[in-house]
Amino acid sequence: MSHTERVVILVDMDCFYCQVEEKLDPRLESLPIAVVQYNAWRGGGIIAVNYPARDKGVTRHMRGEDARAVCPEIQLVKVPNVRGKADLTKYREAGKRVAEVLQAFTPLLQRASVDEAYLDITKLVKKRIEEDPEQISKDKMKNTHIVGFKTEDFLINSYKDKIYNDKNFNLAMGGLIAEEIRAAVLEKTGYKCSAGIAHNKILAKLVAGLHKPNQQTIIPQDSIPQLYETLSIKKIKNLGGKFGNMLSEKLNIENMGQLSQFSHKDLSKHFDEKTTNWLYNIARGIDSEPVTTRLVPKSIGCCKRFPGKNCLILPEDVDHWIGELAQEIAERLEQDFEENNRRAKQIIVSFTQKINFKDVTSSRTQSLTSYDFKKVKQIGMDVLNRHCLKSDGNYHILFLGLNVGNFEDNKNVSKITSFFKNGTENVKNPEIVDSKVTKIFFKAFQGPSCSTKEQIQEDIITNEETEKADNKEDNVSIYSVSTVDLEEDIDNFIYYDDVFCKKDDLNKSENPSPRKDRPGSFFKRYFHKPEERNFDTSKIFEEESSEEENYENNITEPEENNGFKHFQFCAECNKKIPDNEYQSHIDFHFAVKVSDDKVSENTQNNTVQKCSIQNMLKNVNSHNELIDLSNVEKCPDCNKLIPLSEVQSHKDYHFALKLVKEESHIYKTKPSILNTEKYTTATKTKNKKVEKSNKNLKRKVSEIKSNISLKSFFKTEDLNNDNSTICSTCCKRIKLEDFGSHVDFHEARKLHNQLNSTPTTPSKKVEKPNTSKGIVSYFKP
DNA sequence: ACGGGTGGCACA
DNA sequence: TTGTGCCAC
Ligand SMILES: Nc1ccn([C@H]2C[C@H](O)[C@@H](COP(=O)(O)OP(=O)(O)OP(=O)(O)O)O2)c(=O)n1
Ligand SMILES: [Mg+2]
Ligand SMILES: [Mg+2]
Numbered sequence: 001m002s003h004t005e006r007v008v009i010l011v012d013m014d015c016f017y018c019q020v021e022e023k024l025d026p027r028l029e030s031l032p033i034a035v036v037q038y039n040a041w042r043g044g045g046i047i048a049v050n051y052p053a054r055d056k057g058v059t060r061h062m063r064g065e066d067a068r069a070v071c072p073e074i075q076l077v078k079v080p081n082v083r084g085k086a087d088l089t090k091y092r093e094a095g096k097r098v099a100e101v102l103q104a105f106t107p108l109l110q111r112a113s114v115d116e117a118y119l120d121i122t123k124l125v126k127k128r129i130e131e132d133p134e135q136i137s138k139d140k141m142k143n144t145h146i147v148g149f150k151t152e153d154f155l156i157n158s159y160k161d162k163i164y165n166d167k168n169f170n171l172a173m174g175g176l177i178a179e180e181i182r183a184a185v186l187e188k189t190g191y192k193c194s195a196g197i198a199h200n201k202i203l204a205k206l207v208a209g210l211h212k213p214n215q216q217t218i219i220p221q222d223s224i225p226q227l228y229e230t231l232s233i234k235k236i237k238n239l240g241g242k243f244g245n246m247l248s249e250k251l252n253i254e255n256m257g258q259l260s261q262f263s264h265k266d267l268s269k270h271f272d273e274k275t276t277n278w279l280y281n282i283a284r285g286i287d288s289e290p291v292t293t294r295l296v297p298k299s300i301g302c303c304k305r306f307p308g309k310n311c312l313i314l315p316e317d318v319d320h321w322i323g324e325l326a327q328e329i330a331e332r333l334e335q336d337f338e339e340n341n342r343r344a345k346q347i348i349v350s351f352t353q354k355i356n357f358k359d360v361t362s363s364r365t366q367s368l369t370s371y372d373f374k375k376v377k378q379i380g381m382d383v384l385n386r387h388c389l390k391s392d393g394n395y396h397i398l399f400l401g402l403n404v405g406n407f408e409d410n411k412n413v414s415k416i417t418s419f420f421k422n423g424t425e426n427v428k429n430p431e432i433v434d435s436k437v438t439k440i441f442f443k444a445f446q447g448p449s450c451s452t453k454e455q456i457q458e459d460i461i462t463n464e465e466t467e468k469a470d471n472k473e474d475n476v477s478i479y480s481v482s483t484v485d486l487e488e489d490i491d492n493f494i495y496y497d498d499v500f501c502k503k504d505d506l507n508k509s510e511n512p513s514p515r516k517d518r519p520g521s522f523f524k525r526y527f528h529k530p531e532e533r534n535f536d537t538s539k540i541f542e543e544e545s546s547e548e549e550n551y552e553n554n555i556t557e558p559e560e561n562n563g564f565k566h567f568q569f570c571a572e573c574n575k576k577i578p579d580n581e582y583q584s585h586i587d588f589h590f591a592v593k594v595s596d597d598k599v600s601e602n603t604q605n606n607t608v609q610k611c612s613i614q615n616m617l618k619n620v621n622s623h624n625e626l627i628d629l630s631n632v633e634k635c636p637d638c639n640k641l642i643p644l645s646e647v648q649s650h651k652d653y654h655f656a657l658k659l660v661k662e663e664s665h666i667y668k669t670k671p672s673i674l675n676t677e678k679y680t681t682a683t684k685t686k687n688k689k690v691e692k693s694n695k696n697l698k699r700k701v702s703e704i705k706s707n708i709s710l711k712s713f714f715k716t717e718d719l720n721n722d723n724s725t726i727c728s729t730c731c732k733r734i735k736l737e738d739f740g741s742h743v744d745f746h747e748a749r750k751l752h753n754q755l756n757s758t759p760t761t762p763s764k765k766v767e768k769p770n771t772s773k774g775i776v777s778y779f780k781p
Numbered sequence: 782a783c784g785g786g787t788g789g790c791a792c793a
Numbered sequence: 794t795t796g797t798g799c800c801a802c
Contacts, residue, residue: 016802037785045784047802061784079786086786113788113802241800299788307783348796365795403788406794787802793795 003199003286003550004167004221007174009119010196010204011102011181013095014213016115017048019191020094021077032056032071036064037079037086043068044078051213083324085304088114089332094191099295101188105181110292116208118201119181120291125173133164136176143182143215144175147207148223168220171197175218182216200287205237224285228256236282247279259283264551277551286550296340302328303350303401311354312397318384325402326377333371333404344368346406347376349383352399359398362387368404376402 013019017035022028032053036044043064056071064076079086095114103109108120128135136159138152146154158169174197182193195216196208207217207227219227233248233256234240250270253259260283267276281287302325312318333344347368352361364383368376380402388395 012802041783047785063784088786092787115802238800243799297788301787303786305783305785310783346794361797363796401786789801790799792797792799 001288003281003288006120006122006199006291007125007170008198008201008204008291009121009174009178009181010112010198010201010208011098011117011119011178011185011193012195012208012212013098013115013191013193015048015050015054016095016191017079017091018050018053018077020091022050023094023190024090025077028075028077031075032058032073033075033077034058034064034067035077035079038081039064039076039078042066043076047079083327084321085302085324085328087328091115094189097189098185098191098193101185102181103295104184105177108291108293110294111297118204118291121174121177122170124177125170128173128177129164129169133169134159136172140179141175144179144218145211145215146175146218146220146223147210148220148226154218154220167199168222171199171218171220175216178216182214200285201289201291202237202282202287203285206231206235209235219285221285225257225260228260228283228285231256233259256283280551284550296336298407299403299405300329300332300336300344301401301403302332303399303403305399307398312400313394315389315393315395318388318395318397318400319381321400322380322384322402323373323377325400326380327373329402329404330371330373330376333376337371337410340407341410342407343371343410344404344407346404347379348401348403348405349380350399350401350403351384351388351397353388354396354398361399363401 018033021033021035030052032055033050034046034053035048036046038044043066046058046060046062046064046067049058049060049067053067053071053074056074058067058071058074062070067074067076079088080090081087082089091114095111098115099109099111099117102117102119106119106121106124108123110118112118136155138155141151141155144151149157154168155172158164158166158172178195178197182195185191185193192214194208194212194214196204196206196210197216197218198204198207199221203219203224207219210217232254234244236244236256238244239247247259248254251259251262259279262280262283264276264280267279270276271279304321304325306312306321312321329347337343345368346365348363348365350361350363352359354360364387366379366383368379370376380400384395384397384400388397390396
């Protein structure tokens with residue numbers, strides 16, 4: 001495939017947020033305006049500037065005050081404040097309307113941000129040329145620029161041979177289509193935009209910015225040397241940051257033209273193969289990155305900073321803000337479900353704390369089983385309590401974020417509901433009459449008979465409307481949110497099962513095979529000191545004109561390893577552990593050890609092991625380094641000194657430990673039918689994962705189909721998965737309404753275990769022997 | 782310690 | 794299939 005085969009367009013809206021505001025308030029049109037958020041302090045931060053204001057020197061990084069200084073007439077439009085934070089909904093909505101217009105031209109569309117999208121119109125171009133090659137005329141291309149040409153000359157040249165198979169002719173037709181696209185966007189949305197037309201994404205993006213606003217630019221491949229001659233490296237996407245700077249320094253160059261002087265071999269002296277290929281190709285205007293088909297975002301997030309004195313200290317403040325974020329997320333999730341018929345399965349809770357005068361950012365992944373705002377909030381609080389709550393009962397949080405993703409399509413919902421109404425006879429589509437449907441019935445009819453109402457609610461995808469009602473007041477005190485109690489009436493729920501469905505077609509297409517000509521982690525390359533290497537002669541050389549070389553990945557085997565190829569050896573079990581699982585793996589051993597330790601304390605046995613454990617806990621960290629005793633904190637759960645930097649994972653250990661005990665309790669007490677159901681619904685991914693990561697376990701499971709082995713298998717899995725859903729997994733069957741009580745339950749179990757007694761019911765509050773602060777206090781504000 | 786809120790992605 | 798950092802808008 002030649003690198004000039006495709007025709008790619010990048011459409012980027014002009015000063016987008018400003019246009020959105022101008023449309024909403026036409027009085028603003030033709031005035032210099034800027035969109036700011038949080039305008040209380042120094043006029044707020046500017047995030048968009050329209051062109052009249054740019055003419056006056058207003059730029060994005062300025063504060064509102066600065067803008068006023070340069071342009072006194074400027075109109076500062078505020079981003080709406082909802083629930084105490086900036087709310088970007090109206091811009092997202094506007095971007096969506098634009099994308100829908102674009103999609104009418106081709107399904108091969110990749111939304112790249114709120115205000116831009118790539119379109120691969122190769123086929124459309126060919127079709128239009130077949131229909132009528134002579135339809136391109138200068139007057140239809142009034143706002144079109146062509147790098148290295150006068151528009152008229154370019155068109156004349158394109159037509160001159162009358163064969164119409166020139167690459168440039170494809171671009172010319174692309175330009176015409178782009179004009180039509182932009183006209184359609186303007187007509188249907190009222191927004192103006194600019195576009196770049198090229199043979200690949202990088203170039204389309206690059207040239208789209210050359211002429212703005214309301215214009216478009218074509219870049220013929222032959223004009224690249226001219227374009228690059230004075231083009232700063234920073235202008236190329238992915239070279240605008242630290243890596244780009246390092247590149248400039250290392251090679252002592254500023255322009256793309258200079259970069260193109262470097263041979264592949266030269267580059268390979270400084271960069272790894274993937275990066276080398278990418279740089280080499282980009283320096284020649286070659287980029288094979290496909291346009292993927294994605295109209296909707298893959299994730300939905302919201303976050304807020306609490307810098308400096310605004311940091312969150314008190315539990316009530318943390319509770320409040322995580323609630324605000326959860327509320328926004330829940331709202332947007334609900335809307336996303338209605339629009340896209342999909343369900344997010346995963347939520348990531350992010351936070352940065354001040355630890356030892358340094359900002360430390362972390363995140364934890366949890367599984368998401370309900371869109372109920374209270375449950376979302378509970379997940380967030382749970383994570384924060386585990387990782388941020390200090391022993392003095394306070395926090396020091398500078399940033400909070402919730403991000404949901406891992407969407408799964410909810411196809412056949414309508415079929416399923418009608419299925420319920422009409423009974424099995426009426427099932428028309430044989431495709432869905434399989435184990436999935438069987439499972440649905442099992443859950444629907446067996447579930448209630450063997451589990452509590454709360455447990456059923458956990459399985460039901462709720463249709464929550466009630467909580468939207470009140471929390472709408474803007475621009476009030478940050479604590480103004482009203483606390484509406486959500487009435488959860490199970491009778492009002494619509495039952496949708498989270499059916500396993502085939503991979504969504506659209507998403508599936510966005511799955512490029514691994515390549516070696518992509519920019520990789522830029523960080524990694526900072527100090528990359530490549531061993532002297534012989535250049536691989538198997539590289540592909542393809543270009544009829546033979547003036548250019550195109551280094552493509554010679555990938556015979558796409559790195560079969562479905563996962564990660566880097567491992568560490570576990571000191572405990574000597575097994576090779578994938579890097580990404582290492583922390584959880586350590587957690588696992590730790591939990592087991594602590595568990596044994598406690599037992600041995602009780603039985604006055606095995607003092608050697610106890611000693612080693614205490615060593616581990618007391619004076620070395622997980623890297624076997626001596627702990628700086630000035631930076632430790634006493635763990636309220638085990639009373640041992642933990643380096644501050646490891647406090648969070650240490651809490652994970654305890655959490656995992658508790659899980660062990662709780663799970664064993666569940667196995668003992670729950671009816672087997674419940675267990676069976678639990679594990680059938682426990683998602684296939686667990687099974688899959690084990691197939692990869694631990695053959696032994698897998699074999700056990702397949703050999704012994706008994707409940708017991710299955711249970712222990714999953715138990716191990718849960719532990720092995722630090723972040724994992726842990727609670728969500730067990731909570732699938734356990735009331736989550738109030739995680740505090742849930743934790744109390746764990747605590748009670750733990751105490752019982754320590755006392756070698758058989759636990760019975762979760763007790764609400766078990767006072768701990770006065771040794772120290774119990775872990776319960778961790779979870780309670 | 783104040784450009785903040787979002788989103789995608791590669792690596793380990 | 795997790796956590797972190799980079800890059801971008
Ligand atoms: N750091 C940034 C950059 C951009 N945006 C938002 C506001 C912009 O309006 C929108 C689109 O970003 P662009 O980079 O495309 O910039 P504009 O559309 O505002 O201007 P241009 O006409 O140059 O594209 O994204 C933002 O919130 N924060
Ligand atoms: Mg724009
Ligand atoms: Mg943009």
